[in-house]
Amino acid sequence: MLKSIFTWWNGATLGALFTLWRRAVFVGQDDLGNKYYQAKDDSDSYDKGRKRRWVIYQGYAEASKVPPDWHGWLHHTFEEPPTREPLKRQVWEKDHQPNLTGTVNAWRPKGSISRGGERQKATGDYEAWRPE
Template sequence: MLKNIFTWWNGATIGIRFTLGRRGVFIGKDELGNSYYEAKDTKDSYDGRKRRYVVYNGYAEASKVSPDWHGWLHHTFEEPPTVEPLKRQSWERDHIPNLTGTVHAWRPQGSIARSGERQKATGDYEAWRPE
């Protein structure tokens, strides 16, 4: 409960939930559990368009928004992906968020975080020595 009151990086705060409940319309959810909203009117808009919001499921990380929802959030697409899904090409891969800084991040062989042994330096490496 306290986390929802004081932290913005773990989903929406109580204030945002109140504002979205009062002034927003739920549009849909994506495969990662993020919720998307649109303002009921253009009252707080700076360009005459309704504002659009995302409430992240868990840690707030912009790369958790898939390309179709990103296009909708930035008014590239008028209709949300729940109404008009983005056409997928056969060569496209599934969207994955940026995992840097998480336990699922890639760690190369010999990385301290991977607790491995680094390969011995070969003849093409000469250590720096102060003169």
């Protein structure tokens, strides 16, 4: 309970949830569990004629967790949400993945400190620079 009052990085605060309850309608949810809302009117909008749009993250608040189709809807690139008009995917497109930097699932190359710090010895094709 206290976490939802004071922290915004682990989901919506009580104030945000109250505002959404009063002023917004639920639009949809993505595959990661993020929920999307749109204001009922443009009375609190930054641009008149445009309704505000929100995302409530599932878990830790990280913008890279928003898939491209929902990102376009949030930023008014697409008028219709992906629940009504899905974004056409090209055959060469890969599935969306959030940025894993700083998490336990981040990529760690051989020789990195977080992977033990052991790396291969330099081969004969490398010559260290020496000042003259």
